[in-house]
Amino acid sequence: MQKHGVKTAKYQNFYNYDDAVKYLDEVNYPVVVKASGLAAGKGVIIAQSYEEANTALKEMFIDKVFGDSGLEVVIEEFLVGVEASILSFTDSKVIVPFISAKDHKKIGDGETGLNTGGMGVIAPNPYVTPEVNQAFISDIMEPTLRGLQAENMDFAGVIFFGVMITDNGVYLLEYNMRMGDPETEAVLPLMKSDLLEIVNLAIDRKLSEARIEWNSGATCCVVLASGGYPEKFPTGIVINGIKDFHSDSCELFAAGVAKVGDDFVTSGGRVINIVGHGSNLDEARKIAYQELNKIQFAGAYCRQDIGIVN
Ligand code: GLY
Secondary structure, three states, rough: OOOOOOOOOOOEEEEOHHHHHHHOOOOOEEEEEEOOOOOOOOOOEOOOHHHHHHHHHHHHOOOOOOHHHHHOEEEEEOOOOOOEEEEEEEEOOOOEEOOOEEEEEEEEEEEEEEEEOEEEEEEOOOOOHHHHHHHHHHHHHHHHHHHHHHHOOOOOEEEEEEOOOOOEEEEEEEEEEEEOOOHHHHHHHHHHOOOOHHHHHHHHHOHHHHHOOOOEEEEEEEEEEEEOOOOOOOOEEEEEEEOOOOOOOOEEEEEEEEEEEEEEEOOOOOEEEEEEOOOHHHHHHHHHHHHHHEEEEEOOOOOOOOOOOO
């Protein structure tokens, strides 16, 4: 990102305490201090002050609380804002973005509790205004394309941009070279064009010919999860309502579901995605929550606030 001028949080990597602690005089607080290696989700500290950041550096470099995972430490600007997921296709000649989506990553209502893979998504993302979209294109998407070309990468496929919309512009948080889940379940029902044609155009390096058409309105995808997810949860629980599920304005996607004999049973943490499609977000979320009641299994859990926009 830095090499190709893609807008992202300012950061520097450090390999010893003395250099890292000097850098703490140059940053604004809060600041993020990260053990670069794997640390079971515990290696990221949001330090509110110089003192907290210094303590984190001492723990990582001197006390070695994260072992070898703390040999390299990243000190990174803390971004405040709203996240957006923007799926796209590329053939390394052009990048064609899809409509935006907004994931809801925490297990609890009001974005509280543990992180999950995503408890629900709305599309389009209401925070992606035309100005935000323009900033995404000029500060993230175009430099990414120039970077792909400068590196001679002949890549055809999906780029999923995870971005943060802040008061100072749009920042790239991450690239994933795959579709998002549950972003895909909310975005693709809005696509009027044939996805396979887009895939084929990308493979043939003719993506500039793609004219993607979108249905009007909005979607709201609510995830029905196993009780206990994202921590320990049971599997093999019989799910009622899948076989007879039918709705003109809603789709059901089975995710953590297995078939045992004639029964559908739970086989994962995130079990079912229910996607309501309405003329606007309010309608889409009402439909999704209404239709969700048709599916039942013991311990089923979903957030109640997917699609509520403050
Ligand atoms: N929902 C986030 C992801 O697919 O990475």
